[in-house]
Amino acid sequence: MEFNKAKNSDELLPEGKFEFWRYLLLIIIIVGVTLIAQAIFLVLASLLEGTMDFNNFPPMTLLWVTMLPFAALLIFLLPGIRVFHKQSIKSVFTQKTIFNWKLLIKSAIIWFVLSGLADIIISILQPGNYVFSFSLFSFLPYMLIAILLIAFQITAEEVLFRSYLLHGLTRLLRYRWLGITLQAILFGILHGANPEVTSYGLLTTMPFYIGIGLLLGWLSFRSKGLEIALGLHFANNLYATSMVTFSESAISSPAIFTIADYHPEIGLVSFVIMALLFAVIISRSN
Secondary structure, eight states: OBOOOOTTOGGGSOOSOOBHHHHHHHHHHHHHHHHHHHHHHHHHHHHHHTOOOGGGSOHHHHHHHHHHHHHHHHHHHHHHHHHHHOOOHHHHHBSSSSOOHHHHHHHHHHHHHHHHHHHHHHHHHSTTOEEEOOOHHHHHHHHHHHHHHHHHHHHHHIIIIIIIIHHHHHHHHSOHHHHHHHHHHHHHHHTTTSHHHHHHOHHHHHHHHHHHHHHHHHHHHHHTBSHHHHHHHHHHHHHHHHTEEETTOSSOOOOSEEESSOOHHHHHHHHHHHHHHHHHHHHHHO
């Protein structure tokens, strides 16, 4: 059985072979590889740190334990798409003639600047809640490794959700908006085990993950590629790692500022405003 082409979306979907068994087999492989990689890295970290308690790992160890499985996923996912689906690697990243690096960089800069402006405004409204916590000796080595690992992580997630699953679900469901919605929900479920979800609850945290999944899915379809999604996702995770963090953050890091009392509902409102501004700016500048 081959997935049906999406209604009114043929020109936005890459060419290849897309029978259901091809999706099923590759998804089983990458899920298995990711779980095995997670187990291996967790055991290695436990041996190095002398404890099996994930919460007691130092930030550097937490970084590579959580990020390296994404590299393993990507290493198997891209060749898998090429072998199982006979789809070109280029078409995984863009359906345009060439990959638009300028658009990726523009997307990253816009989101990074919007994130900074949002925190400046919130810090003014919440005097004393943003604590300067910068330490050069902790920050520099961490960020040198973080930049590389974040690149692997966001590329794996964008290829999986905003390319492979988005296109596959759109073929299956025949409407692009259903594909965009379902991949966003799956993206939110993937992040359901993050510490901030446990600390603050589903209602104030999951809308962010599902919302950013919807935004990135829509932008990927609209721009016929992953350039905008990769740029935004990289900037978002880099900002959360380098500039502002809080104790329950999914990316524990020696960031420049630490929020003493994080309010997820404020973060959610901030995200909605940023997403709307970003969509308008990137649409007008693209």
